[in-house]
Amino acid sequence: MSDAGVLSGDISESFRDFVRDRAFPCVGAKSALSRGTLKVETCRSITSAWDDVRIHRELLDWAYAYRDDPTARFLSIAFVFEGPFDLDEKGFETAMWERIQSLADKDAWLEQPYDRRVSADPGDPHFSLSFGGEAFFVVGMHPAASRPARRFERPVLVFNLHDQFNQLREDNLYETIRETILKRDEALAGTLNPMLSRHGDSSEAQQYSGRHVGEDWQCPFRDKRDMA
Numbered sequence: 001m002s003d004a005g006v007l008s009g010d011i012s013e014s015f016r017d018f019v020r021d022r023a024f025p026c027v028g029a030k031s032a033l034s035r036g037t038l039k040v041e042t043c044r045s046i047t048s049a050w051d052d053v054r055i056h057r058e059l060l061d062w063a064y065a066y067r068d069d070p071t072a073r074f075l076s077i078a079f080v081f082e083g084p085f086d087l088d089e090k091g092f093e094t095a096m097w098e099r100i101q102s103l104a105d106k107d108a109w110l111e112q113p114y115d116r117r118v119s120a121d122p123g124d125p126h127f128s129l130s131f132g133g134e135a136f137f138v139v140g141m142h143p144a145a146s147r148p149a150r151r152f153e154r155p156v157l158v159f160n161l162h163d164q165f166n167q168l169r170e171d172n173l174y175e176t177i178r179e180t181i182l183k184r185d186e187a188l189a190g191t192l193n194p195m196l197s198r199h200g201d202s203s204e205a206q207q208y209s210g211r212h213v214g215e216d217w218q219c220p221f222r223d224k225r226d227m228a
Contacts, residue, residue, distance in 0.1 A: 025184030032074040046081040046155040063132030093209035108224040120226035122205040122219035135162035150210035
């Protein structure tokens with residue numbers, strides 16, 4: 001195996017160990033890991049477009065597979081980047097939205113439909129990203145994150161299918177899982193996360209990077225399908 005292959009394997013396993021740790025608060029991610037439905041892919045730099053085509057292809061495959069089997073639960077795909085290590089919270093947020101913009105532009109270029117159950121406007125309380133016609137939301141992690149649950153040794157973008165959470169609501173499981181995560185996160189950080197809200201109360205775009213932003217924050221993302 002090449003050195004690059006060893007490095008990629010080490011990064012992937014480090015992220016799985018991070019999720020596996022007892023203190024990590026997201027029980028949904030833990031469930032995905034235990035079920036084998038947390039896919040981890042390693043990429044080069046979050047500040048580079050090098051892996052964007054591959055990332056977008058993975059998201060399309062993920063969306064199509066879910067459409068074939070919408071009963072699946074706790075599906076997540078994590079893209080762990082080799083670096084850089086020196087991004088502060090604003091720097092990570094900028095790089096994250098650059099990657100998301102690039103991915104959305106590819107989805108639009110391929111004439112993929114936007115999931116009609118959500119809004120393409122990042123200022124809308126019902127906003128979500130859409131790839132392959134399925135809504136996604138993102139959890140960003142990086143070394144300089146202020147919240148411990150978001151503080152991993154390398155930059156990470158975790159994509160989650162939105163419809164899974166609608167299914168959890170229908171099964172009357174969503175609120176229980178949400179409260180469990182909030183309590184565990186507060187125990188880990190010592191404070192409640194001020195950025196967490198329910199979908200439909202405020203735009204989830206504010207939550208993606210994990211940085212605490214104010215009401216005057218403007219999302220740097222625009223989907224071409226929203227401007228048509």
